[in-house]
Amino acid sequence: MINLKNLTISETHNHLTKGDFSAVELAQAYLSAIKETDGDIKAYLEIFPDVVEQAEEADKKIARKEEGLLTGIPLAIKDNILIKGRKCSAASKMLADYVAPYDSTVAKRLKDAGAVFLGRTNMDEFAMGGSTENSAFGPTRNPSDLSRVPGGSSGGSAAAVASDETLASLGSDTGGSVRQPASFCGVVGLKPSYGSVSRNGLIAMGSSLDQIGPITKTVADAEIIFNAIKGKDPMDGTSVETAGAISANRKNFKIGIPSDLMDTEGIDETALKNFNESAERFKSMGYGVECVNMPNVKYSLAVYYIIMPAEVSSNLARFDGLRYGLHISGKNLAEDYFLTRGGGFGIEARRRIMLGTYVLSSGYYDAYYNKANQVRSLIKNDYDEAFKKVDFVMTPTAPSPAWKIGEKIKNPMEMYLADIFTTPANITGIPAISLPSGFKKDGDKSLPLGIQLMSDHGREDLLFKAGKDFLNE
Amino acid sequence: MIEIKEIEKLAELSRIEISDEEKKTFLKDIDSILGYVGQIKAVAGTANSINSREESKLKNIFREDANPHDPGQFTEDLLAVAPEKENDCIKVKKIL
Numbered sequence: 001m002i003n004l005k006n007l008t009i010s011e012t013h014n015h016l017t018k019g020d021f022s023a024v025e026l027a028q029a030y031l032s033a034i035k036e037t038d039g040d041i042k043a044y045l046e047i048f049p050d051v052v053e054q055a056e057e058a059d060k061k062i063a064r065k066e067e068g069l070l071t072g073i074p075l076a077i078k079d080n081i082l083i084k085g086r087k088c089s090a091a092s093k094m095l096a097d098y099v100a101p102y103d104s105t106v107a108k109r110l111k112d113a114g115a116v117f118l119g120r121t122n123m124d125e126f127a128m129g130g131s132t133e134n135s136a137f138g139p140t141r142n143p144s145d146l147s148r149v150p151g152g153s154s155g156g157s158a159a160a161v162a163s164d165e166t167l168a169s170l171g172s173d174t175g176g177s178v179r180q181p182a183s184f185c186g187v188v189g190l191k192p193s194y195g196s197v198s199r200n201g202l203i204a205m206g207s208s209l210d211q212i213g214p215i216t217k218t219v220a221d222a223e224i225i226f227n228a229i230k231g232k233d234p235m236d237g238t239s240v241e242t243a244g245a246i247s248a249n250r251k252n253f254k255i256g257i258p259s260d261l262m263d264t265e266g267i268d269e270t271a272l273k274n275f276n277e278s279a280e281r282f283k284s285m286g287y288g289v290e291c292v293n294m295p296n297v298k299y300s301l302a303v304y305y306i307i308m309p310a311e312v313s314s315n316l317a318r319f320d321g322l323r324y325g326l327h328i329s330g331k332n333l334a335e336d337y338f339l340t341r342g343g344g345f346g347i348e349a350r351r352r353i354m355l356g357t358y359v360l361s362s363g364y365y366d367a368y369y370n371k372a373n374q375v376r377s378l379i380k381n382d383y384d385e386a387f388k389k390v391d392f393v394m395t396p397t398a399p400s401p402a403w404k405i406g407e408k409i410k411n412p413m414e415m416y417l418a419d420i421f422t423t424p425a426n427i428t429g430i431p432a433i434s435l436p437s438g439f440k441k442d443g444d445k446s447l448p449l450g451i452q453l454m455s456d457h458g459r460e461d462l463l464f465k466a467g468k469d470f471l472n473e
Numbered sequence: 474m475i476e477i478k479e480i481e482k483l484a485e486l487s488r489i490e491i492s493d494e495e496k497k498t499f500l501k502d503i504d505s506i507l508g509y510v511g512q513i514k515a516v517a518g519t520a521n522s523i524n525s526r527e528e529s530k531l532k533n534i535f536r537e538d539a540n541p542h543d544p545g546q547f548t549e550d551l552l553a554v555a556p557e558k559e560n561d562c563i564k565v566k567k568i569l
Contacts (some may be wrong), residue, residue, distance in 0.1 A: 355484040413502070
């Protein structure tokens with residue numbers, strides 16, 4: 001019996017190359033774990049039928065000594081990342097039976113590395129939401145408390161890692177969709193710098209905000225996956241080569257806390273206390289901690305909920321029921337559109353498309369979309385100034401631990417407020433990592449809490465360094 | 474405060490069929506969201522200089538229009554996901 005609980009990618013790699021167990025045995029162990037627990041958690045939308053065959057290929061690679069760190073490593077993939085020949089539904093009725101005709105760049109890179117894809121994970125429809133309740137195929141449950149949400153939109157990917165139904169997973173993050181579920185499930189989640197990971201083959205939500213990122217048990221695992229998927233890609237014009245590297249003898253790292261943002265009302269008391277303790281912990285490890293003045297960052301959420309729906313309304317215009325996806329036939333072509341889009345999109349997708357249409361419409365463009373872009377540059381400016389003084393900006397990942405299923409679903413604005421700390425990194429394009437930082441006791445349950453570190457564009461290396469220090473890796 | 478006829482207009486522009494019941498829900502939700510995001514209107518001094526400095530960093534990126542793939546290489550895969558087709562074409566209802 002392989003003990004999945006304590007496995008990390010590099011340890012697993014050592015076991016596989018030493019022959020302690022094979023990739024097939026490992027894959028079978030995960031398949032049994034999924035069988036045992038996923039009936040309750042529902043992290044997966046599909047377990048791929050060829051997991052063992054993929055693992056056999058990995059074992060051959062290992063036997064030929066052609067293996068890399070990810071060869072034979074089981075991964076779960078969010079259902080908005082295309083893998084050729086497999087279903088990819090974005091957890092939407094619109095794409096329920098859509099089969100990807102090509103590989104996303106990240107899937108291609110992970111396949112080449114010999115990773116084993118276990119299945120596709122549940123998410124909020126088209127990655128819109130913070131609880132995975134917007135999935136057209138039912139919610140995922142939080143492994144720490146089955147009555148609570150796992151966060152979202154990459155809730156399935158986070159819950160799968162937290163419940164040892166996979167060793168690691170990929171999510172996507174447009175406004176916090178990797179970091180917030182990682183925080184709610186007590187695991188590590190990285191939102192890379194905008195452009196560092198190719199978006200080719202990721203079903204688009206907000207194209208100036210989206211990034212694919214790893215969800216893992218350790219910071220070292222996140223680093224391994226990030227290194228495997230990052231890099232310039234001719235198929236994504238916004239992709240860039242990033243290569244931040246800390247000089248070996250660098251000391252005296254500084255963390256800034258944006259007091260303007262921490263003054264926000266509605267932060268859970270235990271989460272705030274945990275955040276302050278985390279800051280003390282960094283101090284005790286020799287990190288400098290100081291307040292930084294970032295007066296415009298508090299507008300991030302408002303800016304995000306203008307720019308994101310604007311991009312959503314444009315990106316989701318492609319779902320016309322003609323070329324792929326759901327098709328509901330009406331009396332004429334126009335009716336085909338209305339019926340297909342009305343029937344295929346869930347309530348949150350429709351709400352955001354309509355909101356985006358509003359902020360882009362001629363009468364309101366200047367007041368909303370244009371103004372949001374101006375404030376976006378002011379927020380970027382705040383971060384540029386902050387990073388002249390400090391290496392990191394730190395906040396809680398979310399203002400509270402996971403909430404109950406159904407608690408916020410009827411009030412979208414309340415759900416959106418949970419993104420208050422995560423949206424700035426997407427608006428500015430900087431990298432950010434969520435680290436498990438403790439728990440809030442609730443009866444006999446322990447609800448995970450997380451802190452978030454942000455660094456300057458291309459400086460994931462700093463996040464890995466501080467993250468490993470914080471988690472004693 | 475937005476009105477129900479604006480919701481109807483947005484649904485029409487978005488090519489989305491919504492029920493009368495949903496119109497009311499969307500009205501309430503979108504109104505509350507616009508109320509929140511409207512706070513950016515109060516941000517002073519978003520000088521054009523800042524915006525144009527940001528814009529100067531942005532540039533369009535094009536791939537060379539070269540090395541085309543073989544004609545028909547992806548036809549089969551792409552047609553396989555189309556809801557209705559005829560020969561090598563996607564079939565749509567007549568427009569005129």
